[in-house]
Amino acid sequence: MSKKVMLVLLVSILCMTNAFSLPLDLASGSAWGMADAGLSLDYESDSFLANPALLGLEKDKDTSFLASARFQDALDASNFTLSPFAARLEEPVADWAISFISGSLAFSIQNRNTLENRQLFSDASEYVGKRTTLFQFDWATSRSVFSFGVTARASAVSERSLVKIQDDRILLDYFVETTVGRYEAVDDLSSVTFGVGILLDYRWFKMGVVSDQLAYGSAEQSLVVSMDSLLKTLDWGFSFSSPTYDDANQLHLLKFQGALDFVNLGSDTDRELKLGISAKLQLLPTWSVSLQLGYREYKPESTDLLKFSLARGRQTLALNAQLDTFQVTLACGWPTAWYSKTATSQQAVLLVGVALIL
Numbered sequence: 001m002s003k004k005v006m007l008v009l010l011v012s013i014l015c016m017t018n019a020f021s022l023p024l025d026l027a028s029g030s031a032w033g034m035a036d037a038g039l040s041l042d043y044e045s046d047s048f049l050a051n052p053a054l055l056g057l058e059k060d061k062d063t064s065f066l067a068s069a070r071f072q073d074a075l076d077a078s079n080f081t082l083s084p085f086a087a088r089l090e091e092p093v094a095d096w097a098i099s100f101i102s103g104s105l106a107f108s109i110q111n112r113n114t115l116e117n118r119q120l121f122s123d124a125s126e127y128v129g130k131r132t133t134l135f136q137f138d139w140a141t142s143r144s145v146f147s148f149g150v151t152a153r154a155s156a157v158s159e160r161s162l163v164k165i166q167d168d169r170i171l172l173d174y175f176v177e178t179t180v181g182r183y184e185a186v187d188d189l190s191s192v193t194f195g196v197g198i199l200l201d202y203r204w205f206k207m208g209v210v211s212d213q214l215a216y217g218s219a220e221q222s223l224v225v226s227m228d229s230l231l232k233t234l235d236w237g238f239s240f241s242s243p244t245y246d247d248a249n250q251l252h253l254l255k256f257q258g259a260l261d262f263v264n265l266g267s268d269t270d271r272e273l274k275l276g277i278s279a280k281l282q283l284l285p286t287w288s289v290s291l292q293l294g295y296r297e298y299k300p301e302s303t304d305l306l307k308f309s310l311a312r313g314r315q316t317l318a319l320n321a322q323l324d325t326f327q328v329t330l331a332c333g334w335p336t337a338w339y340s341k342t343a344t345s346q347q348a349v350l351l352v353g354v355a356l357i358l
Contacts, residue, residue, distance in 0.1 A: 032351060033318025033331050034276020035294025037259035039237030040199055040208030043278070046099060048106055048138050051208045051237075052149030053199035055104045056140035064101040070094065089125065089165060091116055094178060106138040113178045115163055123167050129160035131183050140197075147199040151212075156190045158183035191218045195233075204242065210235040231266030244282070255280040262305060271299040276316075286325075292318040295336070310336040314346065327355035 031038045031050070039051045046066055048054045073092040097110040111134070115127035133156045140149035160183045165173040195212040212233040217223035239259040245251055258277040264270040276294035283289070297313035299305055318331035333349035 031276070033290075033292030033294055033316055033320065033329070034259060034278060035274045035296040035314070035316050037237070037261045037274035037276035037294060037296075038239065039197075039210055039235055039259070039261050040206035041237075041239035041241065041257060041259045043241075043257060045101065048101075048140070048149070049099075049108070049136075051197040051199060051210045052106075052138040052151040052195070053140050053147040053197035053208060053210075055101075055106060055138055055149055056142035056147030056199065057201060064099075066099045066101070067097070069096040089115065089127075089170065089174065090118065092174065104140045104142075106136075108134075108136040108138070110134040110136065115178070125165050125167075127163040127165070129163040129178065129181070129183065131158045131160075131178075132156070133158075142201075145201050147201060149197040149199075151195045151197070152192075153195070154192045157186045159186050160184065187218075189218075191216060192223070193217075204240055206239045206241075208235075208237045208239075210237075228266075232264060232270075233267070234265045235261060235263045236265060237261035251282050251285060253282060255282055265302075268300055268302075271302070271305075273297050273299055273305065286322060288322050290318075290320040290322075292316070292320065292331075294318075297336075310340045311342045311344070313337075316349075318351075327353075329353035329355075 031044075031047075038047060040054075041047065042054045042057055045064055046068075071092065071094050073090055092115050094113045095111065097108060099106055099108040112132045114130045114132075116130060117128045119126040135154045137152045138149060139151075140147055142148075160177075160181055163177045163181065165177065193213050194215040195210065196214050197208065197210040200207040211230045212235075213226070213229040215223055215225045216229060237259060238261075239257070241258075242254075242256045243252060244255055256277070256279055259275070261274040263272040263274060274294070274296045276292065278290050278292045280288050280290040294316040295313060296316075297309065299312075313336035314333055315336050316331060316333040318329060320327065320329045329351065331349075331351040331353070333351075335344045335346035335348075337344035337346070
């Protein structure tokens with residue numbers, strides 16, 4: 001991996017709250033089209049955000065710097081007037097992240113700004129603002145087919161009780177209120193957590209086990225090592241990948257990848273299944289087009305893990321193209337309750353993304 005700088009600008013045209021797994025959610029931003037599956041799949045440089053053990057894989061260890069930014073919002077057609085620019089923001093979420101990677105070490109800074117609890121007025125909207133900043137260190141080592149990684153995260157949360165955005169200057173107000181406006185720290189929501197990740201690598205098949213909270217603490221309590229939190233945040237994932245090159249070191253025209261993750265296995269509120277597949281047309285080592293398909297579903301009962309309920313699922317579809325130093329992504333997502341004609345409050349999602357690699 002040569003030295004590079006990645007700048008990712010992802011703009012969501014139509015999306016719902018919590019529709020994306022952003023870098024702050026500890027999953028690779030490139031995994032969206034595969035429903036954020038990939039605890040054991042190293043398809044992008046930032047995959048270690050999902051499993052720190054991925055830093056231990058044998059690969060070029062040159063230092064890398066990655067930067068990303070995202071914006072998402074839940075849009076309601078009733079908010080449009082004569083122009084789409086007259087739309088009011090529903091629950092906008094803006095993210096940015098940077099990562100410094102050197103061999104088996106990585107340091108990341110991530111930030112998320114969310115506006116919630118919207119109150120409508122004749123010419124403006126008012127929100128409660130929330131800002132989360134996360135500092136993350138990752139380290140990994142490998143021996144034979146095993147890799148082991150540890151991660152340490154420190155998060156700080158701040159809030160602003162009143163954020164006002166005028167309808168006639170929505171973009172300017174949003175920028176000023178979320179970047180310049182004063183936020184007050186919320187000590188009881190700030191925390192420090194330590195996690196571990198393990199990876200079994202058989203080249204075409206990998207298995208990963210991750211826990212995000214082997215130990216945790218906050219401003220209100222000392223550091224605690226808890227088996228309960230470890231089990232509630234325990235993730236178990238499998239992946240497969242066809243070879244990139246053949247025996248003659250020639251590039252395969254097609255490369256297939258797939259992943260299956262069971263997330264938060266011990267939690268009855270956050271337990272989830274994630275499934276994703278990808279087919280990549282490899283024109284050159286740095287020229288390719290990928291088609292990704294994903295499915296994710298919440299599992300309120302442990303007995304539901306191997307059952308499927310369309311009423312709780314969401315499907316994603318993405319088309320990714322890499323043209324040397326430039327990448328572009330077009331993706332969409334929708335609730336699978338539509339297939340069974342079940343009533344749902346979820347909305348369809350459309351994502352547009354671009355990436356520049358220097």
